[in-house]
Amino acid sequence: MNRQHAAWMFLAPAAIVxxxxxxxxxxxxxxxxxxxxDLYALADLHNLRFxxxxxxxxxxxxxxxxxxxxxxxxxxxxxxxxxxxVSLCAALLLHSPLARCKPFFRxxxxxxxxxxxxxxxxxxxxxxxxxxxxxxxxxxxxGIHPIDWLGDPHWAMPAIILFAVWKNFGYNMIIxxxxxxxxxxxxxxxxxIDGASAWQQFRHITLPMLAPILLMVGIxxxxxxxxxxxxxxxxxxxxxxxxxxxxxxxxxxEGFKWWNLGSASAIAFLLFVIMFVVTAxxxxxxxxxxxx
Amino acid sequence: xxxxxxxxxxxxxxxxxxxxxxxxLLWMLSVSLMHPSEASALPPPLLxxxxxxxxxxxxxxxxxxGRYLFNSLLVSVVITVLSLALNIMAGYAFxxxxxxGRDTVFKAxxxxxxxPAQVAMxxxxxxxxxxxxxxxxxxxxxPAMASAFGIFLVRxxxxxxxxxxxxxxxIDGASEWRIFSRIVLPLLKPIMVTLAIYTFLTAxxxxxxxxxxxxGQEHYTLPLGLASLAREHAQDAELMMAGSVVTVVPVxxxxxxxxxxxxxxxxxxxxxx
Numbered sequence: 129m130n131r132q133h134a135a136w137m138f139l140a141p142a143a144i145v146x147x148x149x150x151x152x153x154x155x156x157x158x159x160x161x162x163x164x165x166d167l168y169a170l171a172d173l174h175n176l177r178f179x180x181x182x183x184x185x186x187x188x189x190x191x192x193x194x195x196x197x198x199x200x201x202x203x204x205x206x207x208x209x210x211x212x213x214v215s216l217c218a219a220l221l222l223h224s225p226l227a228r229c230k231p232f233f234r235x236x237x238x239x240x241x242x243x244x245x246x247x248x249x250x251x252x253x254x255x256x257x258x259x260x261x262x263x264x265x266x267x268x269x270x271g272i273h274p275i276d277w278l279g280d281p282h283w284a285m286p287a288i289i290l291f292a293v294w295k296n297f298g299y300n301m302i303i304x305x306x307x308x309x310x311x312x313x314x315x316x317x318x319x320x321i322d323g324a325s326a327w328q329q330f331r332h333i334t335l336p337m338l339a340p341i342l343l344m345v346g347i348x349x350x351x352x353x354x355x356x357x358x359x360x361x362x363x364x365x366x367x368x369x370x371x372x373x374x375x376x377x378x379x380x381x382e383g384f385k386w387w388n389l390g391s392a393s394a395i396a397f398l399l400f401v402i403m404f405v406v407t408a409x410x411x412x413x414x415x416x417x418x419x420x
Numbered sequence: 421x422x423x424x425x426x427x428x429x430x431x432x433x434x435x436x437x438x439x440x441x442x443x444x445l446l447w448m449l450s451v452s453l454m455h456p457s458e459a460s461a462l463p464p465p466l467l468x469x470x471x472x473x474x475x476x477x478x479x480x481x482x483x484x485x486g487r488y489l490f491n492s493l494l495v496s497v498v499i500t501v502l503s504l505a506l507n508i509m510a511g512y513a514f515x516x517x518x519x520x521g522r523d524t525v526f527k528a529x530x531x532x533x534x535x536p537a538q539v540a541m542x543x544x545x546x547x548x549x550x551x552x553x554x555x556x557x558x559x560x561x562x563p564a565m566a567s568a569f570g571i572f573l574v575r576x577x578x579x580x581x582x583x584x585x586x587x588x589x590x591i592d593g594a595s596e597w598r599i600f601s602r603i604v605l606p607l608l609k610p611i612m613v614t615l616a617i618y619t620f621l622t623a624x625x626x627x628x629x630x631x632x633x634x635x636g637q638e639h640y641t642l643p644l645g646l647a648s649l650a651r652e653h654a655q656d657a658e659l660m661m662a663g664s665v666v667t668v669v670p671v672x673x674x675x676x677x678x679x680x681x682x683x684x685x686x687x688x689x690x691x692x693x
Contacts, residue, residue, distance in 0.1 A: 131517065131518065131519070131596070132518075132519045132520065134517065134596035134597075135513045135517035135518070135519035135522075136513075136519060137596075138509040138510060138512060138513035138517065138596075138600070139509070139510050139513045139514075139519075139525070141505075141506045141509065141510070141565075141566070142506040142507060142509065142510035142565075142566035142571060143510065143525070143566075145506060145562075145563075145565045145566035146529070146532065146566050146567075146568065149540075149544060149547075149562060149563040149565075150532060150535075150537075150540050150563070150568075151528075151532070152543075152547075153539075153540035153541075153542075153543040153544040153547060154535055154539050154540050154543075156540075156543030156546075156547070157539050157540060157542060157543050159543075160542060160543055160546075165546075218437060221430055221433055221434050221437070222434070224430050226423070226426055226427040226430045226431070227430050227431060227434060228431055233434045233437075233438055235676070235679060236438040236441055236442055237437055237438060237441050238679075238683075239441060239442065239445065239672065239675075240441055240444075240445070242621055242625075242671050242672060242675040242682075243445070243625075243668045243671065243672060244624065244625045244627075244642070244643055244664075244667045244668055244671065245625060245627060245643070246627055246643035246644075246646050246647050246650075246667070247448075247642075247643070247646055247663070247664035247665075247667035247668045248444060248445075248448075248664065248668065250646060250647075250650050250660050250661075250663070250664050251444050251445075251447070251448045251661065251664055252444060253650070254451075254459075254657050254660070254661075255444060255447070259462075260459065260460050260461070260462070260464055260657075261464070262447070262464050265463060265464055294440070294441070294444070298441070299686070302683055302686055302687070303686070303687065306687050351534075351536070354536075355536055355538060357538075357627075357628050358627045358628065358643075361627075361631075361647070362647055362650060365651075376538055376628070379538065379542075380628070380631075380632070383541075383542050383545075383632075384545075384632055389542050389545075389546065392542055393542050393543070396536075396538055396539045396541070396542065397539065399536070399538070399539075400535065400536060400539050403536060404534070407534070
């Protein structure tokens with residue numbers, strides 16, 4: 129058998145699946161976003177009209193789209209740094225030579241990552257319950273008045289952020305821990321001889337050596353967090369007062385509740401463009417930093 | 421700082437972090453064993469007064485959880501087996517076989533990693549509808565049969581296979597398929613285990629796509645069943661927690677049993693390579 133031929137035989141099944149069920153739909157999403165595909169078109173394709181950028185134009189004039197974008201950006205801007213800080217702290221603690229029972233702690237801290245979002249969201253929804261929830265019970269113990277976590281538009285997103293940080297920090301923790309273990313011990317040895325404090329060692333050795341991994345983890349977390357959906361779907365159902373409607377939540381409602389598939393595709397595409405620009409900027413910024 | 425104080429501080433913080441990480445899971449288990457409305461008391465009880473399996477009985481007898489569990493198992497196992505086969509073959513081809521256009525095609529695969537899956541979901545739904553793949557297992561399984569990430573992972577690992585080994589077999593007249601099945605597959609065993617766990621967990625935990633493509637309860641997977649249960653029986657905390665336990669325990673057990681392979685894959689997919 130010809131070698132070229134053999135290679136394509138190995139590649140073809142996966143390539144066909146990815147091509148037909150991913151690449152074609154992605155291109156289709158753009159085409160779809162230029163049409164007014166809705167319930168009428170779903171019933172009879174003759175009702176389909178080409179509207180060019182009409183969907184995008186309409187979205188930019190819709191307060192709910194801006195609100196959803198704002199909620200998503202709020203979530204990303206607060207939850208990403210918080211998640212990264214918690215991950216880094218956990219990794220530093222686990223990396224410390226003074227830490228005991230490392231495999232146990234590592235597994236325990238990582239456990240939330242493998243759990244099913246929906247299942248643990250159900251659990252947290254109850255922990256955040258105003259009256260019976262343990263979160264308020266613990267807060268009461270330190271003298272803080274009960275917070276209406278899921279009923280108050282100001283607190284619903286912070287509640288989701290706390291949940292997301294709990295659920296996800298272990299993932300980055302493992303990657304950062306591997307990064308910490310890759311830093312040569314000699315550097316710390318030399319710094320200690322020069323009389324550098326623990327903070328100075330962290331500031332001048334750990335952080336710069338970890339910078340490329342921090343950047344990569346940051347980019348992965350940002351793009352993951354832009355895809356906020358299951359958490360508000362289960363915990364708050366987008367409420368209260370639509371305060372937790374994320375971009376994807378809006379896309380889901382627009383597409384599969386109201387069957388405005390053209391408009392929903394435009395939302396999906398706008399999100400994609402925003403994510404692309406943000407991650408490209410982060411990469412660029414990271415490169416400049418490392419060259420400086 | 422005094423090393424003994426530092427040691428106490430570090431381990432104290434680790435214990436504190438572990439309590440925060442595990443508490444919701446342990447509490448979920450505890451409440452699942454409580455009698456109905458026992459959890460809605462003040463102060464909130466931590467442990468059941470008299471542990472009961474009543475909620476689990478309710479779940480499987482009345483709420484159809486057995487069906488959801490079966491669906492989740494079926495869908496996740498089929499996705500794992502099929503995508504493992506396809507991703508391994510493709511990853512191996514990218515790593516070890518030479519063919520025209522290899523770099524271009526591989527770049528396209530890498531490029532797909534940057535595209536969020538949700539962009540494809542709306543057209544995919546419209547594509548699957550006329551061919552009868554909406555609201556059945558096929559709709560969930562078919563798009564998951566290959567993944568750019570899986571191919572990437574296998575390629576990274578397979579690059580470590582020495583070319584001499586494959587060349588020697590070729591000189592001996594072995595066919596490409598024989599080389600793959602007899603030499604390459606055994607060498608790829610560790611990454612196969614890793615990818616299998618990874619795929620199974622992802623398929624089991626997936627929510628948004630099954631929510632879109634499965635419109636009738638009879639095909640619901642556990643996350644969908646649980647989400648719809650949570651909307652109908654919001655007050656029934658004990659029942660909800662039992663549902664969460666049934667959903668979470670299989671993946672948690674799988675992870676605990678094979679965590680070395682899982683974490684290795686997580687690092688292979690990010691830092692190394």
